[in-house]
Amino acid sequence: MATETLRLSTGARLSAIFAALLVGAFLMAGTITFFATARTVENAIRERIALEMQAMEFEIGAEGFAGLVEAIRSRANQPGALGYRLESHDGSIEIDNLRHSRPQPGWTRVEAGADGEQHGAQTLLVLSRLLPDGSLLSIAGNLQQAEAVRRAVLLALGWSGALALLIGLGAAAFVTRRALARMAAVADAVRRFAAGDHAVRAAHAGTRAPDDIDAIADGVNSMLDSVATLAASVRRVSVAVAHDLRTPLSHMRQQLETVGDPDASGAEREAAVSGAQTAIDDVMRTFDAILSRSEIESGTAPNSFETLDLALLAATIANAYSADIEAGGRRLFSCTATPLRVQGNRYLLARAIANLLENAARHTPTGTDIGIEVFAHGATVCLSVADNGPGIPESERERALEPFYRLDRSRGSTGSGLGLAIVAAIARQHRATLVLDDAHPGLRVMLGFGARPSVTS
Known part of the structure; x- marks a missing residue:
């Protein structure tokens, strides 16, 4: 229940964030559009007034003051006409439909009654100019048109914003739920793996281009592969340890039974005690080898x-x-x-060389020649230990590096079965290559080191 609540909370949170970002971007764009549109309408009114003033100046120059009065009265009666106020040089008002006191020359904004104040006050953009004969002409445009455009744009933005919010919330919810469902599938794969289904892996979304969640799934799958490999290794090692310890423990039991046998002679009891000690030493060597390999693998060596x-x-x-x-x-x-010269750990490299020599001596017959050589091959420094013994079949060389793996002919030999496994662990610590090859006849084990191996912590 807590997990589901967390998922819903995360989905709601992400949806809200996506929607807020979308609405914020929309509001920013809408604000810019709102002011730009209003400014455009006002500029158009201003340009119309300026052109009208030029026309009236031409009119007075061509027809005189009387012609100007006639032209203004003719224009003022047309639908959508501008407002006019004409004051003669002697101060008399010839025309005034602005309902305002005498404006100052230049551009001004005034509040005036519209249509005999039937509709209340309105904002006018007024251009006033002294004409050559001393009269003052004022031409005004009603900015209510700009205000109407502003209101229309604002209304459109409001509805569009609400629609964008709904679409944004829906899209964000869809995308978020889809992403969370895929994340839940990854989490479910991990839970099933933890429950024992080691074959399960996180699935990809499909055939489309991989995304971040696919990258997470790949990382989880890589981790699950490693855990499955380690689990299989632990099972294999557990079985091998049980198998390898059974023989010395059985010998120890037999020797202790001899020690406790009242019919056994003193010499037999001494031999039994010595045999039990040998069996205990074998067990201790096995555990020492296991501990050593674990320390090397974990980096605690x-x-x-x-x-x-x-x-x-x-x-x-x-x-x-x-x-x-x-x-x-x-x-x-x-x-x-x-x-x-190489970069490495002296103790671990000495252990690897010793293990290779012990392995060659233990698993070859009397009369075998064993050779150790260090040489350079390009930028790589190579360590080779070779013998002319029976060698290891090519099909078994990879498994020979696994813990406790033994060839059939080596079942009765001494040793822990971890010699080459420890060498492999040391090679991994040094980022070195480890190759088992045919020495024609015999086995050649080759370690290859770079000029400066990376140091792992």
Whole structure:
């Protein structure tokens, strides 16, 4: 109920805003039109008066004062005529239908009675001018016409504004409800996803050009894809952890049963205790590997980047592991003499190199040659660990980077099954490429670093 109220409130608010903007724009345009129209009508009256004054000046010049009086009386009787007031040089009023005292020369506005004051006062625009014979001629135009135009425009604007308001409210309500319905569909997809339907995604509006809501839907879908991938990864890891821990825990149970067996000899009990300790160590190593990978993925592992010599770091790690690798019946070759610098975290890169060497030693037979090399390929600094063992089939190389994934031949080997997964996590932290390739024979694992990898926080 609260959600529906919020939606309606948001829709009403947006509709009101859209309508207010529309009406505001309409009122602004209407105000400009109102004053411009009134000004145009007044200018037309002013121009008519000026032309009439020119005509009367010509008339007095051609026909004299008597001709002027006759012309004015003739014009004053015509429909829609202007108003006239003619005062002779001696002060006598020859013609006066303005109902006003003597105007000042030039343009003035006066209030005068209309039609014998039957219709009350009216505003006149008056032009007064002294003629060559000393008489004063005033010609007036009634501004009621301009006022009538103003009222008509105002009335039209009022009705148009009301209609625009209704149309604006309707259009805004339609557009807003449509947008909110699409947003509600996105929210519904998120709720269904949270309820367990991990296949649901937010839908697009259709075949038209994508808009902002489509961009939101794309962002939500990207997030849902990531969450679904993480959820699948968690399920896969949970199953793998349960499977991998079952064996050492079963061994531990067997050893503890031997310890508790009254018929077991002292030597058998000592061996059982030692076996239980080994099983516990296996479990601890698995949990340590899980915790390490989680820290790297989440960015909580030590994450200070520096400029370092990757070739020197690889040579140092190889030297530390060479004795153990050779003791296991394998040979380690290092070709990392040339200094090659990258931006990276020393601790994490050392962990990645160590994992690659341990992985090569653990999953190859006795007599295998293992090589580690750091070299430049264009602007990329590459770290390669290769062996001539059985390798990994091409169809399984992508899955080999998943946590706890093991080849069938490696099921009985030691290790947590997280070696390459941790390397992949470290590569992502460094924005580095990680490629598993064929060494002909064997496996080659290649890490590629840019000249200055981006530092992620």
